[in-house]
Amino acid sequence: MKMSHFIALSLGTLPGLSGLVNAAGVTTEKVDPALQNTVQTCAACHGANGRSIAPTFPNLAAQTASYIEAQLKAFKDQTRGDPDAQAYMWGMASPLSEAMIGELAAYYAKQAAAKGTGSDSALIARGKEVFEQGVPAAQIPACATCHGAHAQGMAAFPRLAGQHAPYLLKQLIVIQSALRNAPVMHGVVKELTRDQMLAVAAYLESI
Ligand code: HEC
Numbered sequence: 001m002k003m004s005h006f007i008a009l010s011l012g013t014l015p016g017l018s019g020l021v022n023a024a025g026v027t028t029e030k031v032d033p034a035l036q037n038t039v040q041t042c043a044a045c046h047g048a049n050g051r052s053i054a055p056t057f058p059n060l061a062a063q064t065a066s067y068i069e070a071q072l073k074a075f076k077d078q079t080r081g082d083p084d085a086q087a088y089m090w091g092m093a094s095p096l097s098e099a100m101i102g103e104l105a106a107y108y109a110k111q112a113a114a115k116g117t118g119s120d121s122a123l124i125a126r127g128k129e130v131f132e133q134g135v136p137a138a139q140i141p142a143c144a145t146c147h148g149a150h151a152q153g154m155a156a157f158p159r160l161a162g163q164h165a166p167y168l169l170k171q172l173i174v175i176q177s178a179l180r181n182a183p184v185m186h187g188v189v190k191e192l193t194r195d196q197m198l199a200v201a202a203y204l205e206s207i
């Protein structure tokens with residue numbers, strides 16, 4: 001190993017260094033080996049770079065950092081307690097330190113979003129209407145008000161665009177029944193019918 005590489009590697013392991021200046025004077029981003037290892041574990045279900053293949057496992061890529069952070073803390077302190085959260089995520093989140101949770105959130109927020117899929121255009125059109133206009137007769141507000149015009153999310157309001165429809169549907173069901181504790185969303189979806197849930201999930205998966 002060249003001496004300059006050796007020095008760079010040793011410096012890279014010092015805490016508190018967010019970047020290094022290499023021999024050519026170019027700042028390179030520090031890649032935390034602990035983060036790399038953890039991300040490999042997560043990839044078994046959430047896919048490489050947070051774009052998952054199986055619809056039970058939500059995409060994490062391009063999700064907002066503050067939402068990811070809040071969810072990991074809720075799994076860790078066991079306040080997000082729907083059955084799949086318990087079965088899959090309580091054990092995964094329990095060993096994560098606060099610092100690692102922050103790093104994971106920043107990592108996934110930076111990854112390129114999953115591409116939309118779906119072909120049932122009538123269902124998708126009905127879902128778009130729910131998303132953009134809500135259901136005024138049932139006093140359901142437009143989802144876009146909080147989740148963004150393109151469902152891109154913002155801070156505590158999660159990105160929903162390109163998310164797997166079966167995952168979204170399941171979350172709407174467990175939020176409505178209060179198995180998953182999400183007070184704001186619970187109020188919003190109290191009167192949403194199963195058909196409207198299916199439609200809005202199909203729309204969101206398609207964008
Ligand atoms: C064995 C499979 C599995 C592994 C490994 C796994 N997860 Fe999960 N994860 C899930 C499932 C299933 C859900 C959905 C839980 C639910 O339905 O409430 C989930 C949900 C999440 C969510 C919430 C997403 C959202 O949109 O609300 C985050 C964040 C998350 N996982 C992060 C991670 C991180 C970080 C790791 C690695 C430390 C990880 N997961 C490892 C299966 C897994």
Ligand code: HEC
Pocket residue numbers: 058070130131134140141142143144145146147156157158159160168171172181182184185188189192200
């Ligand atoms: C008043 C703001 C608000 C409105 C309006 C709103 N949401 Fe949400 N939504 C939230 C918040 C906040 C969360 C995060 C809940 C948490 O922290 O657990 C959320 C979470 C969700 C989730 C879970 C995402 C995940 O990755 O697990 C889904 C699905 C969802 N919303 C769908 C909808 C749909 C569909 C509508 C319209 C019918 C809607 N939301 C309207 C605020 C809102």
